[in-house]
Amino acid sequence: MAVIFNSLLILIPVISSQVLDSAYSGAAFSDSPGIEAIDQTRSNIDSAFASLAPRNPQDRLRYWSDIVARELNDNDISAARGFLLAAPQMLDKAEVKELLAAAKEERVQRADDALLAAAVRKLPFDLSEKYRLAQISARIIDSSSVEGAVEEPETKEVASEAGPEEELAVGGPQVELASSRPEDDSRFLLLGTFADLADNSKRWLEGDRIDPIALKITAIGLIEAETADGRSQANIRAASILKSAQRSRRTTDDFKRYIAEHVEDALPDAKLRTALEGALSELVTTEIRTERVKAAYLASIEPRGLQRLEADLIQIDRIGTLTSPTAAVTLLEKVQDSADLRRARLIAEAGGDRAVALVKQSGAAALRVADTGIAWTFQMVLQVMGLTAAGLALFFVTWSTLRRNIRFPRKKAEPMGA
Secondary structure, X not given: OHHHHHHHHHHHHHHHHHHHHHHHOHHHOOOOOOHHHHHHHHHHHHHHHHHHOOOOHHHHHHHHHHHHHHHHHOOOHHHHHHHHHOHHHHOOHHHHHHHHHHHHOOOOOOHHHHHHHHHHHHOOHHHHHXXXXXXXXXXXXXXXXXXXXXXXXXXXXXXXXXXXXXXXXXXXXXXXEOOOOOOOOOOHHHHOXXXXXXXXXXXXXXXXXXXXXXXXXXXXXXXXXXXOOHHHHHHHHHHHHHHHHHHOOOOOHHHHHHHHHHHHHHOOHHHHHHHHHHHOOOOOOHXXXXXXXXXXXXXXXXXXXXXXHHXXXXXXXXXXXXXXXXXXXXXXXXXXXXXXXXXXXHHHHHHOHHHXXXXXXXXXXXXXXXXXXXXXXXXXXXXXXXXXXXXHHHHHHHHHHHHHHOOOOOOOOOOOOO
């Protein structure tokens, strides 16, 4: 009995820690958060914005306007929009009442669009005009980027994997490598072509300063572009966002290592180098070399590793879809591991551009507002069942021991006639 008792005392804390870890760590996060998690996270986001406002109600409007002005000065239209949408949480009650009344009069379908239009009118005139001009500028940058990829198919940057001096512009994505295909598709803004990939692969083998992670991400994106299904398009967009974050060096060291491990699992260095050396060993035409390099990458892919990497790409693409590619890079800047990536996706799902604004204001702490709840996986159910069984066994052993070793004195019978 003593052995069983001591074993249970050790086993119960171990199982309990595993249950708590599965329940409240990113390991139990769902790839697609449920409505309960989204609603709770949205409530947490609203509370976080409310905590940012000054205690004095008279100072709140000025404080809120100054923050919006700061983001506009930084050319971060997504963060500025996020703070505008957070106006009901940051302004005093009288201002909020006027704001909501004005939003109801807006003839738009989406509630956020109505709130945004009303919030812009609460800004000082010069600041509201600056916001409108910033919106127009952002649209022009996005459209000109796509047009540049179509109208100048022969132009390209030779050092496509260059250093931090070629960072992603804040206003929108830059055209790193233009596509030779006459398609108005944003997937070519950052991925380039297989011919570009062949050139950079040759430079990588020769020892040039080529980032192998960005090179492999480019290859995976281009390979996915050959498949015209919804999932491949999501992976292409995510690869572009991830490549932008990698090139601009706006990822944490931990997340860079995490992505590097998953990319290595999908395209192992040793296997890829051997395949590329064979593909580039002979002097052939550009077209033949390009096809051989493409075949080398295809032959080097590990399906299981690619599947794990695609799980991360899905999260990154969803973040970019809910906000914008540039805003997605801002959110990825605070991510350290898989759990943080899912947290970033959840706050983007719950708040949209509000998530960008909160991250700009609170940094990595903003990711902690993500409330995932408890995801009841099969493994977690087994752990809870094991914990319950261990608890019952401990109770039974304790009760049996007490019953066996503790004897209560019997009450003496009273003498006759007493």
